[in-house]
Amino acid sequence: MIHSDPPTRPDPLAWVAGSDAPEKRVVNLGFMALTDAASLIVAATQGFAQPYGLTLNLHRQASWSNVRDKLIEGELDAAHGLYALIYAVHLGIGGSAPVDMAVLMGLAQNGQSITLSNTLRSASVTDPEALAASVRQSGAKLTLAQTFPTGTHALWLYYWLAAHGIHPLKDVRTLVVPPSQMVAHLRARRIDGFCAGEPWGAQAMQEEMGFTVATSQSIWPDHPEKVLGCTRAFVEEYPNTARALVMAILEASRFIDESRENRRSTAQLIAGGAYVDAPLAAIEPRFLGHYEDGLGHAWQDKHPLRFFGSGEVNVPYLSDGLWFMTQLRRWGLLRDDPDYFAVVQSVQQTSLYRDAATALNIPLPNSLMRSATLMDGSRWDGSDPAGYARSFALHSLADPAVRHVPC
Known part of the structure; x- marks a missing residue:
């Protein structure tokens, strides 16, 4: 165990009784053997879920296609997911019928x-x-x-x-x-x-x-990376459960980022055979932001893997979802421009996240759109996703010669 005493929380009992009680108390969570699954592992094993009336059952998956299929089939309630995977399922990319999906929160940036x-x-x-x-x-x-x-x-x-x-x-x-x-x-x-x-x-x-x-x-x-994803049907059927799940994982995320010692203990936990199943020596340095490249260079990264960042990591920004759709469009995985803003407003569960974060006194941004400058100098602010997708010198927006592997 990382700690022996239950973490301190604001009014957890308010979320486990009466009309706010979780409709589904046992939640099946999927994850891949990756260090950025840490917040799910910590939430499930270190006492962050029980005060919200939840038991989190972790299920390690062998591939991202397994994660996708088990979410769609209902075998998993929610999962550590690739941001763009959630959107691809929602949009029906890969030859299968579209399924309404939901991003509950961000789990990690960078790494x-x-x-x-x-x-x-x-x-x-x-x-x-x-x-x-x-x-x-x-x-x-x-x-x-x-x-x-x-x-x-x-x-x-x-x-x-x-x-x-x-x-x-x-x-x-x-x-x-x-x-x-x-x-x-x-x-x-x-x-x-x-x-x-x-x-x-x-x-x-x-x-x-x-x-x-x-x-x-x-x-x-x-950059946005993994998210807590599920089907839209899960959110609609179990809204209290979804909110309680976000709160538990928010607290686990905050715990990981609170101190270097918490990071070290988390790295040791997730290295175990049931989780990432990899040597601690391969996990801990980059988990702490210390990088070597194998060419003789070493550095302390200014933008390491992070799980909380005062809540900045976890906000389901509309602009983050929009960006991934622009890249699916850029490479022809989306054959036509979707209604970008209608899709992102459907997938990103901003109201649910706001309620969970407010209850935990976690700051919320003034805007659900954020901007960034990427490595090639391109500026992203989410204002014109269709134009942005077409703005790159290299793309395959409508190239019939390009074959895409079904996902």
């Missing part, structure tokens, strides 16, 4: 990485410029893996490649691999690199299978 193989390192391909030159000169396409066709890792990889003049759907071959299998694929030389969440980039470096060529926070500092 993903792009890894290249030591074979490329031996060929002096150790930076994006050398990679671009290698792609231009090579007769055979490099194979780069990501974790889900409509997931955040695919979109970070595509964005980073395109920013360096490499078309991600034409100049390289991409492969879908579950995150925990990335290092094995690199070791077997089935892939030349990958984009995934931690600890798998760090593990590749520790095993001397690869090196970190970019972090996701170098693409977009404090």
